[in-house]
Structure formats: C-alpha cells, structure tokens
Amino acid sequence: MESPITKSDISLQKMREVKRLKSVEDKRVGSEVFDRITLKTLYKLANQGHIHLLNGAISTGKEANVFKGTDDKGNLVAVKIYRVTTSDFKKMQYYIQGDPRFNVRSNNKRQLINNWVLKEFKNLNRAYEVGVRVPKPIIAKNNVLVMEFIGDENGTPARLMRQSKISNPEYVAFKILDYVKKLYNDAEIVHGDLSGFNILMEDNEPIIIDLSQGMVVDHPMARELLNRDIDNLIKDFKKIGIEISKDEIKRKIMDL
Ligand SMILES: Nc1ncnc2c1ncn2[C@@H]1O[C@H](COP(=O)(O)OP(=O)(O)O)[C@@H](O)[C@H]1O
Ligand SMILES: [Mg+2]
Incomplete structure (x- = not known):
C-alpha cells in the first residue's frame, strides 16, 4: 500500500534523539502524551514492528489520545495512548472491580491503567471473534493500544x-x-x-x-x-x- 505519510511524521526510531518530539504536528498533544514510560513503550512496539510511524492526532479525549500511524509493513494503524496524568482512576477502579478477568487490588495508577488498556484489548478481541465489527485489536502494552485503523486508504479517519x-x-x-x-x-x-x-x-x-x-x-x-x-x-x-x-x-x- 502507498504510504500517505509526509513531513510531519514521527519516526519512532528517531524519537530517541529528538527527545521532545519537535516534529509532532500538535506539540501540546505530543508532550502531554509521551512521558518517559510511554516513549519506552512506543519504542518497544516499534522494535516489534507494530508501529513504524506515528503521524497526526485523530482525537484528544478526556483520558486518551488516538493517533494515526503505520506498522512496519506500511499498514495504517490507530494507536490509543492513555494519559497517566489525567485519567479518571476512580472511574477505572469502579469499572474494573468485580470483573473476574482482573484482580486489581493495588492502588498503583500505572497498574490500573495497564489493566484498563488490557481490558479494552480483551473486549475488542471478544467482540471481534464473535463477528461484531470493531477495530481489530493488534496489541496492548502498558498504556498503549494498537488496533486496526478505521478510515479510508488515504488515512482519513472514519x-x-x-x-x-x-x-x-x-x-x-x-x-x-x-x-x-x-x-x-x-x-x-x-x-x-x-x-x-x-x-x-x-x-x-x-x-x-x-x-x-x-x-x-x-x-x-x-x-x-x-x-x-x-x-x-x-x-x-x-x-x-x-x-x-x-x-x-x-x-x-x-x-x-
Ligand atoms: N480504530 C480507529 N480508527 C480510526 N479512528 C479511531 C479509532 N479508534 C478511535 N478513533 C477515533 O478516536 C476517537 C476517540 O477514540 P475512543 O476510543 O472513543 O476514545 P475516548 O472516547 O475514550 O477518547 C474516536 O471518536 C474516533 O474518532
Ligand atoms: Mg469514545
């Protein structure tokens, strides 16, 4: 597939040197999202080939930012990154308690977010498997969820x-x-x-x-x-x- 990515791209491989993500379209979104652990997580996902480039924010929500990207084969992906600083832990705790798939006793915020992302991944998987049209989940790691990009082949989100x-x-x-x-x-x-x-x-x-x-x-x-x-x-x-x-x-x- 022809990759639509141009100037404003971030190459994750280069981000190590760039440090402050100067090339991100939306700097505010960039610096807000990519704390050190998030960057490390993104590098890991890059090394595994799940994310090659991140280019452009699709959405800045209350708790998560969704970016458009490509994997190392040039397929478009959507990358949902939960912000550790602004997440609603009370809500997360409330919703995750009582779910037999998770035994979250700790008050550790990161752990809670990681479980939250894993929950979203598992729910997507279950839905996908029974034939509900959802973005196909690709991988969840820490506060980052990679999934199928929903939109046209030029990269315009649905x-x-x-x-x-x-x-x-x-x-x-x-x-x-x-x-x-x-x-x-x-x-x-x-x-x-x-x-x-x-x-x-x-x-x-x-x-x-x-x-x-x-x-x-x-x-x-x-x-x-x-x-x-x-x-x-x-x-x-x-x-x-x-x-x-x-x-x-x-x-x-x-x-x-
Ligand atoms: N897989 C995807 N492909 C394309 N756009 C997406 C995808 N997932 C989310 N989006 C866009 O990002 C927005 C926010 O995503 P969502 O998962 O609803 O997070 P939240 O509402 O918690 O911020 C959506 O309204 C949609 O516009
Ligand atoms: Mg939403």
Whole structure:
C-alpha cells in the first residue's frame, strides 16, 4: 500500500534523539502524551514492528489520545495512548472491580491503567471473534493500544455516527442492535458507553469502538449499563428517523 505519510511524521526510531518530539504536528498533544514510560513503550512496539510511524492526532479525549500511524509493513494503524496524568482512576477502579478477568487490588495508577488498556484489548478481541465489527485489536502494552485503523486508504479517519449523514438508517439500526445482541449473547459483554459517539461509519457500515468500559454480563453492574446503552441508542436512532421501544430492543437483544 502507498504510504500517505509526509513531513510531519514521527519516526519512532528517531524519537530517541529528538527527545521532545519537535516534529509532532500538535506539540501540546505530543508532550502531554509521551512521558518517559510511554516513549519506552512506543519504542518497544516499534522494535516489534507494530508501529513504524506515528503521524497526526485523530482525537484528544478526556483520558486518551488516538493517533494515526503505520506498522512496519506500511499498514495504517490507530494507536490509543492513555494519559497517566489525567485519567479518571476512580472511574477505572469502579469499572474494573468485580470483573473476574482482573484482580486489581493495588492502588498503583500505572497498574490500573495497564489493566484498563488490557481490558479494552480483551473486549475488542471478544467482540471481534464473535463477528461484531470493531477495530481489530493488534496489541496492548502498558498504556498503549494498537488496533486496526478505521478510515479510508488515504488515512482519513472514519466519522462518528453522530456526525454522519446516515443514508441507510434502518440497516444501520438493525446492524447496531445485532452487534449489541452478539456482544451480549456471544461475547458476553456489555459495551457500557454505547452511543453515536462511539460508533464510526465507514461505507455506510457501523463500527463499534471504545470498549474500555465494557463489562462481562454477569458483573453486578452489567444490567444497569445495558439499560443505559439502550437508552442512548434509542435517542440516536430517533435522530436518524428510527423509532423503536426499549421493550422491543430488549426482546431483540435477549432473543426472547
Ligand atoms: N480504530 C480507529 N480508527 C480510526 N479512528 C479511531 C479509532 N479508534 C478511535 N478513533 C477515533 O478516536 C476517537 C476517540 O477514540 P475512543 O476510543 O472513543 O476514545 P475516548 O472516547 O475514550 O477518547 C474516536 O471518536 C474516533 O474518532
Ligand atoms: Mg469514545
């Protein structure tokens, strides 16, 4: 594939010398994200061939920054980097407690974030394996998650459902509910933060992202989260002209 990367690229191999990431498009984002351990993590991922270049921020969120990059074969990747300084540990602790996959007793912030990233990776994996369209997870290391880039081959990231004109609303709503059902019944997880802000649109197809909050279905909070996800979806569906009741959605999801 032709690599679209030009001047503003960061070569991870060279970053060691560059130190302060002078070549990053957005310096504020750069210096904020790349603390020493994050840089080390990125070098390691670079040495393993998972990240060759990072070029440009896709998003600066509350807790994580998402960058566009390429791997050493030139494939586009999305790299989500959690900021250790601004993460909401209370929330993370709250969501991770009671998940049988994690035994997080420590108050160590880094450890909590690393587990948080691993949780997102595992949730993506489970979803991917049961046929839910999500970014294919590639690797999680410390506070960095590498995954399939969702967008066109020129490197333009896909748009959020909330910001897209949906030309096929019935199909999109049907697909999303089918994914929620597969997540619940097959992957046995609840997304926990599902709305048009965590669904990307590519070629009229919805793609579910941001599964860090996802919970196993037998977690005591799973029902509450599922209800919230459904309420959010009902609002988003309404915006694209699809009216569907909560009961109807629940019937579809639970397969009753
Ligand atoms: N795999 C991906 N490919 C392309 N863009 C992505 C990808 N993952 C995330 N993004 C973009 O980054 C934004 C933030 O990612 P998200 O996982 O939702 O993190 P958060 O909402 O916690 O900041 C998304 O709204 C989307 O625009
Ligand atoms: Mg999000």
